[in-house]
Amino acid sequence: MAIKNEFIKAQLDMQKQICLTNQFNAIKYVAGVDLAYYNVDGTEHAICAIVVIDYETKEVVEIASYTAQTTVLYIPGCLSFREVPIFLKANELLNTKVDLYIFDGNGYLHPRNMGLATHAGIILDLPTIGVAKNYFKVQDTDYIMPAPIKGAYENIIINGKVYGCVLRSRTNVKPIFVSIGNNIDLQTSRDIVIHLTSKESRIPLPTRLADIEANRLRKIAQTIK
DNA sequence: GCGACAG
């Protein structure tokens, strides 16, 4: 498939820019990013919602969103090319100077270590974390199920390299998959995800709120049709 | 041909 090869070349080119160390002094504003999709007369549209919260008080600081027609189809491994352009437009509407972004999807846990969170992180040149609700198998490697206790985790090691981890964000609840995006390390990513996860959801608060906002806007757009 | 496949 010609299109997919273009994406792979672009990912391989970006690969060498990934930063695996913390590049921040303090975290004040954290943004959660999520997209929702719907159709209008057979034309697919996407809504990107970004919700910024205060890392300590967890209060919502700002919400931004951007809707656009979809131009790129979804191909496993190439998700970022579909979602990053729309995310960047929504991000332009943000007034808050965000310290860290959390994406709904993988970062380093990707065939070329270039998932959504990493791709966006390199463009933003800011710290990002990828949090996926489902496992995206790389090189036929399975993950080890962590203990059913909040905070338990197992690193996902592929060919001797740590791609990310499976983290139990809530006791007795299906685990999530955490990986670095850019300008951050995995240990810190895990700590932050745990800090932002409570009994309301197994997903960290910023992305959970972004998910709710994106779907709220989608339902409104669908009833207007 | 069959199954897998972040969102």
Next chain:
DNA sequence: ATCTTGTCGC
């Protein structure tokens, strides 16, 4: 991701 109602359970 989305199409979709009720339903079992804390």
